[in-house]
Amino acid sequence: MTDYRLPLAQNMSTTYAIIDVETTGLDPQNDALIEVAAIILRDNDILEEYSTLINPHRDIPEFITQLTGITNDMVSNAPSMFTVRPKLRDVIGDCVLVGHSVGFDAAFLAEERVGLGNHRIDTVTLASILVPEAGRYSLEALVAHLDLPDPHDGQTHRALDDAEQTVELLLALRERALALDMWQLEEIVMAGKRIAWPETLFFEEVLAHKAQFAFSRKGGKKGNIHHLFNPEQPRGQALAEAEKPEALPVAFIAGMLEPGGNFDHTFPNFEHRPQQVEMLTAVTEAFNHGDQTIIEAGTGTGKSIAYLLPAAFWAHQNGRRVVVSTNTINLQDQLIHKDLPELQKALPFTLQTAVRKGRSNYLCTRLFKQLRHNGPSNADDMIMFARVLLWLPTTNTGDVSELVVRTPGERLAWGRMNGENTVCTNETCTQERCPRYIAQRRAEQAHIVIVNHSLLLANISSGNHILPHFKDLILDEAHHLETAVTDGLSFRADKRLLQNTLSEITQPKSGILGQLESRARGVLPPEIYSSIQTYITAMRNEAQEANFVLEEFFATIGYFLKDHVNRRSQFSQQVRLVPSIRSLPEFNEVELSWENLNNHLKALGKAYEKLSNALEDVIYNHDIQDGEDLVRALSGNGRELEETRQNLNQTLVMPQAEMIYWAEHFKDRISLHSAPLNVGTLVEEHIFEKLETVILTSATMRTAGAGSWQEATFDYIRSRLHAYETTELAVGSPFDYENSVLLYLASDMPEPNQPGYQRYLENAITDVALALGGRTMVLFTSYSQLNKTAKAIEHTLTDNDIITLAQGGNMSRQQLLAQFKQEGNRAVLLGTRSFWEGVDVPGDALQCVIITKLPFDVPSDPIFAARSETFDNSFFEYSVPEAILRFRQGFGRLVRRGSDEGVVVILDKRVLSKRYGKLFLDALPPCMVLRQRTNRLGELTIRWLNRER
Numbered sequence: 025m026t027d028y029r030l031p032l033a034q035n036m037s038t039t040y041a042i043i044d045v046e047t048t049g050l051d052p053q054n055d056a057l058i059e060v061a062a063i064i065l066r067d068n069d070i071l072e073e074y075s076t077l078i079n080p081h082r083d084i085p086e087f088i089t090q091l092t093g094i095t096n097d098m099v100s101n102a103p104s105m106f107t108v109r110p111k112l113r114d115v116i117g118d119c120v121l122v123g124h125s126v127g128f129d130a131a132f133l134a135e136e137r138v139g140l141g142n143h144r145i146d147t148v149t150l151a152s153i154l155v156p157e158a159g160r161y162s163l164e165a166l167v168a169h170l171d172l173p174d175p176h177d178g179q180t181h182r183a184l185d186d187a188e189q190t191v192e193l194l195l196a197l198r199e200r201a202l203a204l205d206m207w208q209l210e211e212i213v214m215a216g217k218r219i220a221w222p223e224t225l226f227f228e229e230v231l232a233h234k235a236q237f238a239f240s241r242k243g244g245k246k247g248n249i250h251h252l253f254n255p256e257q258p259r260g261q262a263l264a265e266a267e268k269p270e271a272l273p274v275a276f277i278a279g280m281l282e283p284g285g286n287f288d289h290t291f292p293n294f295e296h297r298p299q300q301v302e303m304l305t306a307v308t309e310a311f312n313h314g315d316q317t318i319i320e321a322g323t324g325t326g327k328s329i330a331y332l333l334p335a336a337f338w339a340h341q342n343g344r345r346v347v348v349s350t351n352t353i354n355l356q357d358q359l360i361h362k363d364l365p366e367l368q369k370a371l372p373f374t375l376q377t378a379v380r381k382g383r384s385n386y387l388c389t390r391l392f393k394q395l396r397h398n399g400p401s402n403a404d405d406m407i408m409f410a411r412v413l414l415w416l417p418t419t420n421t422g423d424v425s426e427l428v429v430r431t432p433g434e435r436l437a438w439g440r441m442n443g444e445n446t447v448c449t450n451e452t453c454t455q456e457r458c459p460r461y462i463a464q465r466r467a468e469q470a471h472i473v474i475v476n477h478s479l480l481l482a483n484i485s486s487g488n489h490i491l492p493h494f495k496d497l498i499l500d501e502a503h504h505l506e507t508a509v510t511d512g513l514s515f516r517a518d519k520r521l522l523q524n525t526l527s528e529i530t531q532p533k534s535g536i537l538g539q540l541e542s543r544a545r546g547v548l549p550p551e552i553y554s555s556i557q558t559y560i561t562a563m564r565n566e567a568q569e570a571n572f573v574l575e576e577f578f579a580t581i582g583y584f585l586k587d588h589v590n591r592r593s594q595f596s597q598q599v600r601l602v603p604s605i606r607s608l609p610e611f612n613e614v615e616l617s618w619e620n621l622n623n624h625l626k627a628l629g630k631a632y633e634k635l636s637n638a639l640e641d642v643i644y645n646h647d648i649q650d651g652e653d654l655v656r657a658l659s660g661n662g663r664e665l666e667e668t669r670q671n672l673n674q675t676l677v678m679p680q681a682e683m684i685y686w687a688e689h690f691k692d693r694i695s696l697h698s699a700p701l702n703v704g705t706l707v708e709e710h711i712f713e714k715l716e717t718v719i720l721t722s723a724t725m726r727t728a729g730a731g732s733w734q735e736a737t738f739d740y741i742r743s744r745l746h747a748y749e750t751t752e753l754a755v756g757s758p759f760d761y762e763n764s765v766l767l768y769l770a771s772d773m774p775e776p777n778q779p780g781y782q783r784y785l786e787n788a789i790t791d792v793a794l795a796l797g798g799r800t801m802v803l804f805t806s807y808s809q810l811n812k813t814a815k816a817i818e819h820t821l822t823d824n825d826i827i828t829l830a831q832g833g834n835m836s837r838q839q840l841l842a843q844f845k846q847e848g849n850r851a852v853l854l855g856t857r858s859f860w861e862g863v864d865v866p867g868d869a870l871q872c873v874i875i876t877k878l879p880f881d882v883p884s885d886p887i888f889a890a891r892s893e894t895f896d897n898s899f900f901e902y903s904v905p906e907a908i909l910r911f912r913q914g915f916g917r918l919v920r921r922g923s924d925e926g927v928v929v930i931l932d933k934r935v936l937s938k939r940y941g942k943l944f945l946d947a948l949p950p951c952m953v954l955r956q957r958t959n960r961l962g963e964l965t966i967r968w969l970n971r972e973r
Contacts, residue, residue: 038229040065041119041142042194044187045129046092048080052131056080057105058094060133061183062115063191065122070191074115075184077102090822092181105136112138120225124148124163124190147193149223152428153410154200159428160839163189170196201230204414209234212410215399221406252416253389253457258465260376262492269342271312277334278305286370295922299755303330306753307719311338311496316718316750318502318738320725322757322949323916327721328355328363331498332472336367336375338496338717339471345494347473349480351501351508352862353425360474378463378470380491382479384439386460387412387422388448391441394650401533404433405440412441422459446660447653468492477501477508484710485512495716502720503909506744509703510887515671518695519578525665526574529567529628536657537563540639543649552642559638563631570624573617580617581687581694584610589689595808596690598697600886601675618676625669632662672696686886699887702894704746712747720747724912726754727905728943736947740905757949764925765918765951766968772957773933776877782809785876785931786816788958789852792872792929793817795962798826798850800872803860803914805879807832810854813876817852827851831859845869861913864920871926872965873918878932878944879910904940908947915948927965931958 042063049055061075077094079102089095116139123129126146133139148161155161158169163186164179166172172192176185201209209231216224280286281301287294303321310317311334321327335346350356360379368375392412400406411427419426424442429435442448443460467473473491475483477499483490499505528535533542537560544553587610589597605611636658643651675685675696682702688695700706711718726736738752770788774781793800804810814830821828829840829851837858844853845865853859860879880903881888892898918926928951935941936955945953956964 037066038225039071039117039119040122040145040194041116041139042122042187042190043116043126043129043133043139044123044183044190045132046088046094046181046183047132048082048084048088050128052135055132056082057132057136058084058088058099059092059183060108060112061187062112063184063187064115064119065191065194068195072115073184074111075187076108078108079104086819086822090818090827094182109136109138116142118142120145122147122190122194124186124193143222143225145223145226147190147197148430149407150197150201150226151193152430153407153414154197156411156415156427161428161430162839163193166193172196198226198230201227202234204230206231206234208413211396211413215409216406218399219402219406221400221403252413253387253419253422253459254417255420255422255457255459255462258462258469260469262468263339263343263345263471265343266341269338269344272308272334272337272341274305274308274312277308277337280333280370281329286372290370291366297324297326297758299758300326300330303327303721303753303755304333307331307498308334308337310719310751311335311717314716316712316715316747317720318725318741318747318750318752319719319721320738320754321721321723322755322759323723323919324757324759324922325723325755327723327755328359328500329367331500331719331721332359332363332367335472335496335498336371340373340375344496345471345473345492346496346498347475347480347491347494348498348500349475349477351477351504353476354862355501356474356476364472364474375472376470377472377474378466379474380463380467380479381423381425381476382444382482383448383460384442384444385424386443386458386463387416387424388441388443388445388460389416389422389458390653391445391448392416394653395441400437402433402437404431404437408434408437408441419459421463423463445657447650447656449656464492477505478512481509481512497711497715497717498719499721501722503722503724503741505707505720506703509706510699513703513706514697514699515675516695516697517668517672518693519574520693522574522668523571525661525668526567526571526628528661529563530571536654536661540654540658543651543654547648548642548646552646556635556638556642559631559635563628563635566624566627566631570621570628573621573624577617577621578694580613581696582689584614585687585689585694594691596688598686598688598884598886600889601679601685601687606679615677618672622669622673625665629662629666629669632658632665636662671698674698684886684890697886701890704744708746712749718750720745720750723916724909726947727908728946736908759919759922759924759949761919761949761951763952765949766927766965767945767948767951767953768927768929768961768964769936769953769955770929770931770933770958770961771936771955772959773931775933775937782812782816784958786813788929788931788961789813789874790817790820791959791962792874792927792965793821793826793852794824795966796871798852799868799870800874801844801853801855801859801863801865801870801917802874802876803879803917804854804856805877807856809876810856814854821852825850828854830854831856841865857910859917860910861916863917865917866920866924870918870924871969872929873914873926874929874931875911875914876931878907878934879914880907900940904943908944911944912947925969927968929961 042065044061045057046059047055047057057078058080059075059077063070064072077099079099081104084094084096084099119142121130121139121142121144124147126144130139130144151158151161151166155166155169158166167174167179167189170193172189174189179186179189209227212227213224213231216227278301281296281304283296288296299322303319303325306317306319307330309315321330332348335348338344339346348359350359356379360377364375364377395409400409415427424438429438443458448458448460473494475491479490529537532538540556541560544556548556585599588599599605636655639651639658640655642648643655648654674680674683675698679685682700684699684701686697688697725741726738727740728736742748742750773784789800789802804813810830811832814828818828827850829835829844831837831840831854835843840853841863843849844851849869883889892902895901915928918924918928935944954964
């Protein structure tokens with residue numbers, strides 16, 4: 025029988041083998057080792073070092089050579105693994121293996137039958153607990169953050185170098201752990217031992233060492249939850265709204281941004297921008313008259329200050345809260361951490377501000393209290409438990425954005441302790457000072473409340489029960505509002521979701537019914553406990569039967585979809601469930617299978633309700649631990665199950681005319697979806713009709729539609745959002761595009777669907793990248809073309825010491841951008857949709873943006889296809905305006921500061937060859953336009969950048 029007990033730590037005498045490997049790829053079964061290093065460490069002493077190159081007997085891929093510097097020539101005379109294995113086994117012995125993402129290194133060693141039985145500790149896991157502020161947990165990022173010795177000025181991705189840095193990291197993490205309170209270490213060790221968590225050994229050793237020198241064990245007593253979370257309490261009163269609002273002094277507020285005004289005196293480098301003053305004046309007038317207005321403010325306008333300044337005066341002067349809603353977290357963070365604090369410096373009064381997020385962002389202290397009592401049940405729970413235990417005494421918000429949630433398992437663990445849980449309510453959590461309740465109190469006292477579009481819509485859906493009362497709203501990044509409303513009202517279900525729902529019933533220990541059984545046992549009289557068990561047994565039998573039927577149901581859908589999708593495709597494929605599809609004889613089988621599953625789900629929903637009601641009666645007379653929480657959880661689970669069942673029933677057998685329905689096939693996964701057809705009526709009803717002042721703003725709001733060959737207008741965004749009664753203003757950018765941007769239109773490119781297009785594309789990218797030494801961002805509309813292009817250009821660029829950074833690989837979006845921005849880096853960045861906007865690379869790091877194709881939506885996308893059918897001329901009235909908004913965002917990646925300059929290259933000939941191409945070009949700010957062949961791109965780019973100013 026396997027012994028899962030942890031090795032005993034004694035006086036820090038554990039011997040560690042810090043390991044690192046370099047390989048030909050990421051798959052231990054199909055790739056091979058090319059280098060290995062091991063450093064033997066006890067206490068702070070290095071006992072032995074070992075490293076060697078290894079001949080993999082295969083070619084090393086080019087991207088691995090680019091990453092590590094290890095070439096085929098270097099390993100050609102190196103020993104094979106057969107020769108290395110005995111020595112490596114002897115060095116490692118029975119030491120505890122330590123690595124940064126040790127699972128990767130250990131998996132490759134295990135394939136070579138090395139280190140099979142050794143205990144392992146992962147420094148990534150330890151760092152995520154002990155260095156929560158780092159944000160990024162690559163070895164290189166942690167070395168920089170902790171200011172550790174870095175002789176090579178960055179990670180070399182050579183085994184011995186990385187192992188040496190991991191040693192330094194382990195020692196730094198030990199120092200951090202030694203600074204923890206005794207009670208924190210004790211709780212981590214106690215909880216970790218229960219589940220044989222590997223990293224317990226590290227904390228146990230630290231605890232043993234600390235106990236030796238602790239004459240007084242301060243903090244040894246288990247901390248009380250109230251002592252853990254000690255936020256700054258909201259002070260003051262809720263806003264008192266004036267009966268009749270007093271108009272703002274427009275000239276005075278605008279004068280604050282004029283030369284010699286408050287901002288000029290407060291900020292030494294303040295730059296007066298007439299466009300900013302123009303927008304501020306419009307926003308101030310809108311507040312005074314209760315107007316609803318759309319404002320397009322070009323890049324560099326400083327639109328956030330232009331709306332925050334009048335909003336601050338309006339809220340303070342009239343006691344009327346202003347809500348500012350954004351689409352992205354980046355802008356939300358910018359407003360709350362940068363713009364509002366700076367604004368306060370220039371204001372003649374104190375401005376109260378708050379940020380409000382969705383329930384799932386906040387820890388529920390009651391649930392965490394229960395977790396401390398019961399203990400984590402798996403490694404992911406344990407990691408989140410340790411992280412929260414150390415973080416909670418330091419946080420003022422309880423907001424998960426201050427933590428790191430790295431994996432799907434950790435996200436599930438967070439889900440079990442956040443405020444989204446049905447047991448976290450105002451009534452029960454007020455006494456516990458739950459972070460969500462604190463955030464709510466702060467919002468009630470704030471003049472300006474920052475939210476995102478998703479929470480704004482959730483507030484509307486809840487009948488305005490999430491946010492405090494408000495009449496005035498500013499929507500930034502408003503070009504995303506239709507998508508945000510669509511996402512907020514969409515539904516998705518797959519087999520895994522339903523299996524997880526049923527597992528709450530079938531799992532004997534971790535499920536909600538298992539918790540009820542364990543807490544009621546020995547507390548309730550036998551006859552009442554027996555009655556509860558009868559309920560539970562019946563529900564489990566029903567759920568087990570439902571699981572069998574669930575398998576059959578998704579198998580039936582899969583059989584139905586086989587004639588409508590390419591099962592070998594690596595990309596998701598959607599099949600709209602339109603009347604012609606529903607009328608097919610095979611769809612009858614889907615409906616019959618659903619009817620069977622529907623009956624089981626309906627029965628379980630009713631059973632949840634009955635059990636919840638029965639338990640509610642019982643807890644009044646019998647003291648069941650957390651009995652009220654169990655009642656809420658049972659009731660909440662029942663409601664969620666019934667809501668899911670009703671949505672599926674609509675999707676499959678009772679479709680509504682105002683909804684879009686489809687099935688999606690991605691590899692071996694099938695999911696069912698629904699989304700609203702039109703959202704304009706909802707925006708009109710719940711925003712424009714219910715509120716007074718509404719400001720919609722973005723850098724891209726105007727487009728040109730069918731027959732509109734003049735200046736772009738707001739007509740398209742008005743029609744999509746039913747913003748028919750709004751006023752409008754377009755404020756130009758302060759940037760001098762005419763003298764800073766060359767718009768290069770490739771005149772000889774084949775169109776994207778013509779032969780030779782891909783070859784021209786690759787040559788053009790290579791030409792400009794070589795000319796500039798990198799400094800190029802390439803925007804794609806599909807991953808498949810991006811990957812194909814990356815493979816084609818990588819060899820040539822590598823030979824010229826230029827790095828190819830491609831989205832979709834092993835690096836996150838943030839990591840790709842960080843490396844691209846690195847000073848002196850010669851890099852080309854290839855990105856898809858998420859890189860078309862929200863990317864800020866000022867300065868010389870970016871001097872060329874290449875747009876490979878006009879960013880039209882995929883015609884087969886169910887939402888796009890369904891909405892297209894509502895237009896007479898869907899291409900010009902819908903497809904083109906949507907693409908223009910995205911196109912303008914892509915163009916805007918180049919110039920982010922007044923001193924930026926460069927070239928935007930359009931490699932889609934349709935801007936020249938199609939009559940709608942002029943609509944795209946006319947939507948851009950005036951700049952120097954050049955129509956030329958692609959083979960002169962590099963030459964003319966350099967000539968433009970070196971021109972006489």
